[in-house]
Amino acid sequence: MNLSFTRTMRVSRLMLVTLREVPADAEISSHKLLLRGGYIRRVTSGIYAYLPLMWRVLKKIIAIVQEEMDSTGALETLLPQLQPSELWEKSGRWQGYTEGEGIMFNLKDRQKRRLGLGPTHEEVITSLAGEMLRSYRQLPITLYQTQTKFRDEIRPRFGLMRSREFIMKDAYSFHSNEKSLKKTYEVMDEAYKRIFKRCGLNVLPVDADSGAIGGVASQEFMVTAEAGEDLILTSEDSSYAANQEKAVSIPKEAIPLVNPRESIIKTNFSGKIEDLCLSLELDPSQIIKVILMLAIIEEEKPQPILISLRGDQQLNEVKLFNTITSVLKTRIIEISPITPENINLECLPPLPFGSIGPDLSDEILAGAKTWSTKFLRVADYTATNLESFVCGANEIHRHKVCANWESIGNKPQAFDIRKAQAGDKCIHNKNQKLLAKRGIEVGHIFQLGRKYSEALGTNFTNESGALEAFWMGCYGIGVSRLAQAAVEQNHDEAGICWPSNIAPFEAIVVIANMKDSNQLDLGEKLYQVLKDNKVDALLDDRQERAGVKFKDADLIGIPIRIVVGRDAKEGNVEFWDRSSRTSKLINENSVVSEVISVIGRD
RNA sequence: CGGGAUGUAGCGCAGCUUGGUAGCGCACUUCGUUCGGGACGAAGGGGCCGCAGGUUCGAAUCCUGUCAUCCCGACCA
Numbered sequence: 001m002n003l004s005f006t007r008t009m010r011v012s013r014l015m016l017v018t019l020r021e022v023p024a025d026a027e028i029s030s031h032k033l034l035l036r037g038g039y040i041r042r043v044t045s046g047i048y049a050y051l052p053l054m055w056r057v058l059k060k061i062i063a064i065v066q067e068e069m070d071s072t073g074a075l076e077t078l079l080p081q082l083q084p085s086e087l088w089e090k091s092g093r094w095q096g097y098t099e100g101e102g103i104m105f106n107l108k109d110r111q112k113r114r115l116g117l118g119p120t121h122e123e124v125i126t127s128l129a130g131e132m133l134r135s136y137r138q139l140p141i142t143l144y145q146t147q148t149k150f151r152d153e154i155r156p157r158f159g160l161m162r163s164r165e166f167i168m169k170d171a172y173s174f175h176s177n178e179k180s181l182k183k184t185y186e187v188m189d190e191a192y193k194r195i196f197k198r199c200g201l202n203v204l205p206v207d208a209d210s211g212a213i214g215g216v217a218s219q220e221f222m223v224t225a226e227a228g229e230d231l232i233l234t235s236e237d238s239s240y241a242a243n244q245e246k247a248v249s250i251p252k253e254a255i256p257l258v259n260p261r262e263s264i265i266k267t268n269f270s271g272k273i274e275d276l277c278l279s280l281e282l283d284p285s286q287i288i289k290v291i292l293m294l295a296i297i298e299e300e301k302p303q304p305i306l307i308s309l310r311g312d313q314q315l316n317e318v319k320l321f322n323t324i325t326s327v328l329k330t331r332i333i334e335i336s337p338i339t340p341e342n343i344n345l346e347c348l349p350p351l352p353f354g355s356i357g358p359d360l361s362d363e364i365l366a367g368a369k370t371w372s373t374k375f376l377r378v379a380d381y382t383a384t385n386l387e388s389f390v391c392g393a394n395e396i397h398r399h400k401v402c403a404n405w406e407s408i409g410n411k412p413q414a415f416d417i418r419k420a421q422a423g424d425k426c427i428h429n430k431n432q433k434l435l436a437k438r439g440i441e442v443g444h445i446f447q448l449g450r451k452y453s454e455a456l457g458t459n460f461t462n463e464s465g466a467l468e469a470f471w472m473g474c475y476g477i478g479v480s481r482l483a484q485a486a487v488e489q490n491h492d493e494a495g496i497c498w499p500s501n502i503a504p505f506e507a508i509v510v511i512a513n514m515k516d517s518n519q520l521d522l523g524e525k526l527y528q529v530l531k532d533n534k535v536d537a538l539l540d541d542r543q544e545r546a547g548v549k550f551k552d553a554d555l556i557g558i559p560i561r562i563v564v565g566r567d568a569k570e571g572n573v574e575f576w577d578r579s580s581r582t583s584k585l586i587n588e589n590s591v592v593s594e595v596i597s598v599i600g601r602d
Numbered sequence: 603c604g605g606g607a608u609g610u611a612g613c614g615c616a617g618c619u620u621g622g623u624a625g626c627g628c629a630c631u632u633c634g635u636u637c638g639g640g641a642c643g644a645a646g647g648g649g650c651c652g653c654a655g656g657u658u659c660g661a662a663u664c665c666u667g668u669c670a671u672c673c674c675g676a677c678c679a
Contacts, residue, residue, distance in 0.1 A: 020640065440679095
């Protein structure tokens with residue numbers, strides 16, 4: 001990748017094609033602006049061409065990332081995009097990544113060998129490290145690359161935000177012990193904060209689930225923006241921040257149930273908790289709701305799961321997935337709701353959906369064709385902590401009032417599988433409440449531990465001469481996503497307002513009237529002076545009316561605009577700051593110093 | 603994959619209900635006027651109406667199939 005820059009460019013030669021109208025398939029501001037500004041073009045679903053302006057932005061981001069990675073002592077490499085299935089079979093991820101909702105593009109070569117188009121590089125790097133790194137003396141090592149990644153997203157959208165082909169910086173560290181891993185993790189955390197700061201982004205680090213990658217600790221870096229796909233919960237004092245997938249909180253107190261007698265009552269239940277509450281004058285926290293899910297497990301029968309939740313709580317499917325994985329100690333491909341349709345396909349009797357209780361008998365699974373015939377029963381703590389509750393009676397339109405766990409059989413095993421909600425009290429401080437924000441994930445750092453090194457059988461010789469699996473960390477930054485997130489966070493009605501460190505050009509000289517020789521000469525002169533002073537400058541030398549040039553400059557978001565216009569004769573020009581939309585008249589002699597003082601140099 | 607929608611010029615859209623030789627705005631080309639916030643006038647160029655079948659004397663329009671794209675959910679840098 002050639003990271004050298006042409007410092008200057010004439011707009012007449014830039015292939016600048018801006019759109020006045022918004023393409024119909026763009027939804028969020030950043031996507032619209034990148035299309036309108038001539039930064040990107042869609043080639044097919046989730047796949048974009050980075051046009052010259054965009055490529056300059058990406059190269060600037062990549063350069064910042066490289067500088068900061070290099071400063072931590074990480075080594076840059078470039079790994080293959082085509083990867084053999086064997087490596088992924090060894091790590092146990094081939095099936096999960098290619099079948100079901102798997103996201104790895106995969107193909108067969110002419111020898112009928114299976115290959116995958118890399119969505120990530122843990123397998124390749126770990127096996128390489130196993131070959132290269134034989135002794136603890138060589139450790140720790142961090143390797144990184146900036147690469148195009150491929151993920152066959154279930155639903156590509158929002159331009160570069162969720163695309164099927166994207167640029168990512170990924171780094172992997174190898175250690176002889178956990179302490180060294182934790183140290184590098186901290187170093188990366190700091191480097192990431194510097195990277196995002198230099199890119200001019202407001203980024204919030206949050207606790208995260210480590211998801212498909214696996215591992216112990218992980219942290220995501222979120223660009224806060226309304227258009228973000230993730231829900232983030234933070235405490236009011238900002239001392240706690242987590243992705244909702246991971247967030248923990250103190251649930252609201254349940255309202256005790258007063259009716260003393262246990263009985264079964266007839267309910268005309270629509271299936272909604274609110275309706276049940278209305279008709280029985282209950283609070284949702286007095287109800288136990290039951291959700292049936294099915295876990296598809298690698299090389300085993302699908303496992304039905306019966307989940308009990310307090311009526312006012314929501315199931316956190318990520319926590320559920322992790323819980324079920326640890327309970328069953330197997331690899332789960334996916335967990336999805338049990339529906340009347342798949343009950344039917346299993347040749348099972350219809351279930352009383354809406355009136356299912358935690359004590360639904362395993363007998364109903366007896367005739368299952370392919371499923372396991374016993375429920376795995378789990379509950380959230382909020383459910384098992386209830387003394388007395390209302391729940392389904394396992395018969396249509398029948399509910400049990402004032403049931404308790406003893407009367408309906410034993411308590412299921414309890415876990416934290418509920419969603420923390422905005423408004424909940426924080427664990428670290430009961431006086432703090434959780435606030436909800438939306439965020440775009442631009443970076444993610446993980447302490448992987450020994451998951452991949454053990455799976456792939458890669459090890460080194462430790463101080464005592466014994467073989468040991470590496471401790472590993474991995475660290476990603478979505479470079480192309482970051483560029484778009486920067487736009488999402490820095491724009492106005494008129495267009496993009498690039499942070500100057502990642503703007504395609506730092507300044508644009510606009511000649512208001514190309515037919516005025518004073519303006520033309522001064523414009524050319526200032527352009528040359530900026531170039532000589534190592535400013536990335538554009539010269540708008542098009543035979544267009546001034547208004548068109550101003551609109552375009554605002555749209556493409558160049559941080560500083562120098563307008564050479566009617567005051568050119570006197571050697572005065574307009575200095576316009578894009579983000580504040582303010583201008584002042586300055587003399588040609590102070591242009592360079594003004595520009596440099598605004599863009600800064602780091 | 604489930605639910606909803608749309609495919610007509612580079613972009614944004616109308617036309618389809620009620621079949622009759624394809625239209626508007628922007629963009630593009632030429633000329634003239636204009637010239638500091640997406641100018642005006644005149645003249646042009648550009649389309650197998652997503653694709654394939656069918657109905658019909660005749661299909662952008664009706665029918666069937668198919669492909670693609672977008673929106674809502676699961677996925678993630």
